[in-house]
Amino acid sequence: MWNSLAYRLWRAAYLRAVSSAFATVPLYRETWALHGRTDPVLVPGKTGSNGGALPADEVRRRLVDTAPLAGGSTEPDPARGLAFLLTRATQRPSHRLVVVVDAEVTRPPTGLPRGSRGCVLHPDAAASAGDEPVLREIVDTLRRGERVLAVGEDKNLDALSSALPAELPPPDRVPHHRIDRLTGGPFGLLHDPLLGYLGVLRDCGRWHVDRRRVHVRETTGGLAFTVLERTSPRLVDVLVGGGVPGEVHACPQHASPVIQT
Amino acid sequence: MNVEIIDPRVDPEPTGWADFVNDRRLHPVWRHPLIRLEAWTARNPPLLAVVREHGRVVGGLQAMVCRSWSTGRFGPAATRRPARLRPRWAEVYLPLHSGYPAAAFHSGVDVRGAIREFERSLVHRVGPGLLGVLYRAMTDDLADAMSGPQRPHRVIDPAAVLHPPATVDEWRAGLGTDVRATVDAIDADPEVRTDVGAGRDDLDASELAALLNAHRARQDARAWAGGQRSRFAGLHLDTRSPVSPAYLDALLRRPNVLTRTYRTPTGRLLGFSTMITDRGTAAFHHWAAVSRVDGGRPGLHRHAYAQAVAQAIDLGSTELTAGRAMLDEKAALGFRDTRQLHTVAAPRPLLGDRRGPQAVHRETPRDTTGHIHRNRAGSVT
Structure with a gap:
């Protein structure tokens, strides 16, 4: 992966989302505390499955647990982004x-x-x-x-x-x-x-992730997407499409993250 | 006597703990795996204090270390260095089984000595930020051991208790006509399907937990509107957390937990109940139902209680408890006895103080009952 400031900010936003989800959202608290996750590891000694990512069907089934403890909407916005x-x-x-x-x-x-x-x-x-x-x-x-x-x-x-x-x-x-x-x-x-609009096909012919609002990472279960901008329902590390294997690269033309499935 | 305090999230089950729970016939909320699940998914996670005498476990307490009433965050990660100076307090309380005390001892143990030793250990564990300990929902004997000079003490809502009669018919004969009619109507209603079983692994705990949390929120709102007794200085003080599906799933799988669900013919969940089926003290544990405005079926709770009573009679249980809320409604179902419960507060300077309640009269002539809630009467100190 590229090593630019933009990437470091993107990564920092993702880490904040993971930390916030673990501290405040019942679904992720339960999943990561009891089974574990990777990158980042929150509970030493537990790695979980698929790096802690959850299938979209499972997240949809448990939408009520994606609202933070302090309250919030549990209704996804398919037009988001x-x-x-x-x-x-x-x-x-x-x-x-x-x-x-x-x-x-x-x-x-x-x-x-x-x-x-x-x-x-x-x-x-x-x-x-x-x-x-x-x-x-x-x-x-x-x-x-x-x-x-x-x-x-x-x-x-x-x-x-x-x-x-x-x-x-x-x-x-x-x-x-x-x-x-x-x-x-x-x-x-x-x-x-469930997550809304995640990326766009640009003039370079590559699928660009909306990096200001969405994070994506590779897991053993496929590409896991995180919505960075919305806190309720909190959607972190979701395996969309049942878990599609893919890779995340930097676009050589635009220097922003692209996915290749 | 010594007290070992563990964090159930990361520490293994203490040696001899399972035997203690078995010997004392404690309810499943005392099982280490369940405490662990509860702790990981709680805003104010409990610590488990194990009291040993000559190496043998003779008692235990569960103490929630609370940071705030209104926090929207789960307990801080157990691996972090705790903020020892941060103001916190401890509540010895079972938030998911509130009719029972969060302290249990073998008979013959010096409970007062154990409690004071627990307090000293807790101060050592939590640090200078510990403001005090609140012992909630304690029975008469435990409250007496926890009381002392300058420790405010009050009586709280009692737990509903039924001593099951010999037969179901005998119990039914004591019910009002409307209660019997409601129970019979639900038995005959083709739109309500019920299934029941112990140690169930066929249920979707997420679905049940969502219903249970919604039901609790509704009850809390109603209790708040009605001026509930936990009100203090006009603040809504609630240290409990939502019930997590993982916890509920593990609870329902226990062989001594009976789960009954109510569904429509299309499979929509209308309500469910759990019952701890111990022969000694059985407990009607959880109850949740869809509200009437959302299409719920009125009267299901009466049916669930009736089935629990019948089950307790079949088991030969000596008593069946049913929590602390809606006592009038429970009295109509035969729960006419109550078990007195108390809350005792131990401020930080007095933690570990061995003096008993009799010292109050010797040392302080004024009324030291110091009701925690100024608008409530009923101190018994």
Whole structure:
């Protein structure tokens, strides 16, 4: 791994998240105290399994234990992190309307740039082409000549495009992919329904992790992701996609962490 | 007599401890593996004090070392050098079995001497920051041994006790019509499925722990709104921690713990109870249910208590206890006896002081009962 200041800060943020989770969050306290973990080791003599990382299914089953003792939300936000990755994903500063077409995403993305609005559209509603308010809003926005960005799985984006009137310009689209179904682009976002948006495919052709908000490390169980920015639900060392083997490198072009599965 | 204080998180089980627990027929909360699980997942983790006489274990105490009432952090890692100057206090208390004292001794032991030796050892272990020791939920004899001059003492909510009659019919005959009707209605309700067993390993402890913690939070809020007795100077003082799934899982697997679950035909958990099925003193241990506003079935607790009583009668238990809350409701279920419980506070300067309560009258003419809660009466010193 590279040895830059950025990497050391990234690593320090991860260590703080681990320390905080061990001290305040029941799920990690129980798991790491009783079974152990590595990198960092918190209880000497115990290494646990998969370096202390937990499968996403297990974390989802025990979401109630991911809130800190002091209290907090236990509801995951599948749209978390989207706003910060859009610029790099689309190479445009903003869009008037950002539509997430995904059954798992029920709340619009937050933190979009000024002038942008976010909304969600269930794939069934996109396919039915009925009198759906979100569809009407998309059509109106496109008719005004403003840009619309659709985010979702390829098949859902196709359904949305076919539901729109043919005379309108198509919306911009960025497909998002699960970690076990990464493609070669040219655009794409790395998404997990529990952790939210984790990374982006950049112009170098590599999958970049959102290093300000997400940490990733290699474990024997696969790549383990940590959401650094959100403290409740606290998601630390989660094996997304059932645990996908991979490696973490530094991008030679951008000097930021990239994953290779 | 000497006292060895261990941290159950990192120290191995003391020699002879399991034999002591067996001999005294102590409940599972005294088992070292369970104390260890509880300690790792507690905000204020307990220490285990083992009292030995000529090398033989003759007593034990569990003392939570508390840093704050409102901390949102688990106990500091056991491997760190403890902050010996930081103000802390100890509570000799079983937070998950609050109707029983966190001190147990063989008969014939000089309990007063053991307690004072424990206090000296605790001061040595915790350091200058120890402010004092609070002995909570102590029985009459233990409270007497812990009392002394300048040690505030008060009576707290008693534990509900039932001395099981010879037959279930005899017990049912003493119940009100509405209680019997509720129990019978749940027995006949096809929307409520119940299963029961001891030493269960087929349950999802996470699901049960989530329900139990939600139930406790609801009860605490209700007790707080009703002016609970643990209120002090208008503050909400609670040193307990949520029950962890790991602890509950280990508890349910014990062969003398009977677990009963209530579910809908679709499998949704409505409630569950645990019962410690000792022939001597059986205990209705945990109870949790989905609230009515969330779709819970009213009256399940009555059914669970009824089943516990029937089980105690089958076992031939001499008594069945049922905790310290909702005494009126428990009285309607036949728990008409109570066991008096006391809290004694030992401030730091008096720790290790061997003088007994009789010294109060000799040395201080004023009332030294010094109620811990000023708005409560009932001191017995």
